[in-house]
Amino acid sequence: xxxRGKLIAVIGDEDTCTGFLLGGIGELNKNRKPNFxxxxxxxxxxxxxxxxxxxxxxxxxxxxxxxxxxAEMIRHAIDGHMESIPAVLEIPSKxxxxxxxxxxxxxxxxxxxxxxxxx
Amino acid sequence: MGLSKTKEASLLIDEQLLQYMDQLExxxxxxxxxxxxxxxxxxxxxxxxxxxxxxxxxxxxxxxTERITVKNPVQNTAPVEDIGPKEEGVRRRIKPSxxxxxxxxxxxxxxxxxxxxxxTEPPSVSQSDPSPHPDPLRWFGxxxxxxxxxxxxxxxxVIELSAEMATxxxxxxxxxxxxxxxxxxxxxxxH
Numbered sequence: 001x002x003x004r005g006k007l008i009a010v011i012g013d014e015d016t017c018t019g020f021l022l023g024g025i026g027e028l029n030k031n032r033k034p035n036f037x038x039x040x041x042x043x044x045x046x047x048x049x050x051x052x053x054x055x056x057x058x059x060x061x062x063x064x065x066x067x068x069x070x071a072e073m074i075r076h077a078i079d080g081h082m083e084s085i086p087a088v089l090e091i092p093s094k095x096x097x098x099x100x101x102x103x104x105x106x107x108x109x110x111x112x113x114x115x116x117x118x119x
Numbered sequence: 120m121g122l123s124k125t126k127e128a129s130l131l132i133d134e135q136l137l138q139y140m141d142q143l144e145x146x147x148x149x150x151x152x153x154x155x156x157x158x159x160x161x162x163x164x165x166x167x168x169x170x171x172x173x174x175x176x177x178x179x180x181x182x183x184t185e186r187i188t189v190k191n192p193v194q195n196t197a198p199v200e201d202i203g204p205k206e207e208g209v210r211r212r213i214k215p216s217x218x219x220x221x222x223x224x225x226x227x228x229x230x231x232x233x234x235x236x237x238x239t240e241p242p243s244v245s246q247s248d249p250s251p252h253p254d255p256l257r258w259f260g261x262x263x264x265x266x267x268x269x270x271x272x273x274x275x276x277v278i279e280l281s282a283e284m285a286t287x288x289x290x291x292x293x294x295x296x297x298x299x300x301x302x303x304x305x306x307x308x309x310h
Contacts, residue, residue, distance in 0.1 A: 005169035005185050008278060019157070022255045022267075023274035024167025024186075034164070062170035062182060063285045084180040084292070085172050087285035091157055098154045100147075105288045109143060109295060 006062030009055045009086070010036040011048060015094050016067055035061065039070050049074045061086045069096040071104070078104050128305035135301060139294045146287040153280045156273045167255075168275075170282050177297065180289040182282040 008025045010017055017038045020026070027035045037043075037051045052074055055064050068090040071078050078088055090105075092098035100106050170182045256263050256271055 004187060005171045007166055008168065008170055008184075008281065016157070019270060019274040020278070021164075022271045023278050024255055025278060026164040026255070027166040028164045035166070062172045063281055065281060084178075084289045087180070087182065087288055089281055089285055089288070091281075092154050094158070097158065098150070100150075105291065109291055 006086075007035045007060055008063045008065060009058075009061045010065045011052060011055075011070055012036075012039060012065065012067040012091070013070075013093050013095075014038050014040070016065075016091070020065065029060075039067070045073050049077050052077055056081060056083075056086060064088045065091050067091060067093040067096065068098055068102060069093060072102060075104070125305065128301070132298065132301055132305075135294060135298045139291065139298060142287055142291045142294060146284060146291060149280055149284050149287065153277055153284060156277045156280070168278055170285075177293060179293045180286065182285040182289075184279050184282040 007027055008020070010020045010025065012020070017036050021036065025035070029035075035055070037048065039048060048070060052064070052066070055061050062085060064086050066078075066088065071088075071090045078090075081088055088104065090098070090103050166187060168184055168186050170184050172180055172182050175181045256267065259267060
């Protein structure tokens with residue numbers, strides 16, 4: 001595992017997960033824990049948040065891709081993540097186009113130009 | 120003396136600001152490509168791709184994808200394309216009657232040639248994928264629609280782009296921190 005590098009994890013709707021699994025990122029580890037979560041209508045926010053947090057603490061994950069509309073549900077958890085690894089990338093989905101104004105990183109970057117940063 | 124120090128600080132901040140803007144611009148560009156690729160398809164498992172994360176200068180993190188290669192990486196078109204002519208040859212040999220096959224034999228003969236070649240070559244269809252990590256496309260069968268192949272190709276590009284964007288995001292946040300630190304140390308005089 002150590003020599004192989006880190007995994008890319010996905011939290012997304014069915015289409016998004018299918019696409020990335022097709023791309024070859026999927027893994028089920030020895031404990032049968034996947035590196036992806038398919039979010040369906042009945043998936044609870046708690047489950048999403050727990051999965052996200054479990055991805056954060058897994059040291060074999062380098063990047064977490066998350067549909068932006070799902071990221072919105074757990075925004076506090078995403079904003080609270082300040083480490084470089086794993087990197088969290090918000091991506092669009094079929095029904096929810098990407099909105100830069102909601103992106104955690106871009107909001108932080110924008111904050112750079114707020115008045116208090118220049119004081 | 121104090122003035123030149125302020126000038127130096129200004130230059131440093133300018134430089135970092137420019138770098139910051141460049142990074143943001145690049146991030147935005149890549150973001151647009153990534154979004155376009157995903158939205159286009161807004162349609163047994165071992166990873167075939169992984170990311171290497173390494174810390175570069177100034178504590179910035181660099182991500183790069185790495186395909187986990189096996190002995191024979193699965194070629195996405197060859198096996199499927201070889202099936203057609205081979206089966207065609209077999210069918211033609213069985214169907215025509217012995218006497219009336221004159222003109223048809225030319226066709227049959229021409230199709231037999233590849234089948235003869237096929238006999239000398241290792242059978243392309245039956246050669247099962249030696250890789251322990253089969254191409255995820257195979258989950259959908261052997262003859263998968265072209266659109267699925269295109270989707271796979273797009274998502275592979277997305278994965279590459281994701282690593283680049285993750286690197287840029289880390290760089291943006293890193294530069295932001297440096298810039299903030301710089302400005303705290305040497306605040307610019309208000310005009």
